[in-house]
Amino acid sequence: MTTRAVHATYATQPPVLALGTGRQILRVVALAATVPYLTLKTAWLAGSRVGIPAGSVLNEPGLFFTVANSVTLAMDACVILLVLLLTRPWGIRVPSWLLTVPVFFATGLLTPILLGFPGQLLIRLLGFGAGPAGDSGREPFLDPWVFNVVYTGFTIQGLALAGLFVPYAGERWGRLRQGVAGVRLPSSTGVVAAAAAVAGLAVAAVYAYWAFGGTAWLGAERAAAYSAETGVVSAVHGMCALAAGAGALLLARGGKIRARWPLGIAWIGSGAALSWGTWTLIAALGPELDGGEGPSGAVLLAYAGQMITGLLSAAVLTRFLTTRRAP
Secondary structure: OHHHHHHHHHHHOOOOOOOOHHHHHHHHHHHHHOHHHHHHHHHHHOOOOOOOOOOOHHHOOOHHHHHHHHHHHHHHHHHHHHHHHHHOHHHHHOOHHHHHHHHHHHHHHHHHHHHHHHHHHHHHHOOOOOOOOOOOOOOOOOOHHHHHHHHHHHHHHHHHHHHHHHHHHHHHHHHHHOOEEEOOOOHHHHHHHHHHHHHHHHHHHHHHHHHOOOOOOOOHHHHHOOOHHHHHHHHHHHHHHHHHHHHHHHHHHOEEEEOHHHHHHHHHHHHHHHHHHHHHHHHHOOOOOOOOOOOOHHHHHHHHHHHHHHHHHHHHHHHHHHHHHOO
């Protein structure tokens, strides 16, 4: 009886988190990468105007900017908590949903930056960039160095978090991505996946049009401010929406494709589309930081399309994972 009890106890214990030198280094890098952004946000909340030009709208006191700075400060501070969850022994015992939800949104928010910021840097090196402030003639709302510091930090955070989460997920939920995708999901889930694919294709087509210089539906000021750099941003968002729809279809149809591929595509695509679609819609409700005109109805519709695509794809992703976990 005693032997059986001991064996049962060991059988129900969670896996031990193996933290090698590489992951220890990534932990330090990820934590260090949060410092510039957290420092800037804390300084602004304390009344400092470092990095803010004299004519910037950010110099005007207002509840919106205080709330926005507080929320974004808290969001980046969550990266610290995620790093600890992924690298401390107690992190392996945290309920799945409490970890996967913030990681999902962190993936979504950071992926377009990981893809877009290096692309913009390359564009500038080749001499085709207009700079972060654009060529609108208006006073930029932030000094150019702020963009470089902040987005470099975000890029490092994204790479480090990916390097920490992938092995963590493999140790904790590796069986979910092992083997083939398997049987087709129920027809109701297939309908949702088809809707995600159609929405993602439509959003991707609109963003591709804007990425290659199309200016219809943008509004006069946004059309005039087009540059190769803004084209990179549009291209990245279009690719993420397309990935969300394609990932949902692949998960719903099942088959002999290795599960990790549709899982990865759907996770990254739906996270990016849902996170950025929601974020940009919310931001559109506030004042324009550069003092220009707000987004047109078509742009708002594109944001909504991103959000809907991501939501539909995330629903298929959740159903797929639930199905694989059930046995």
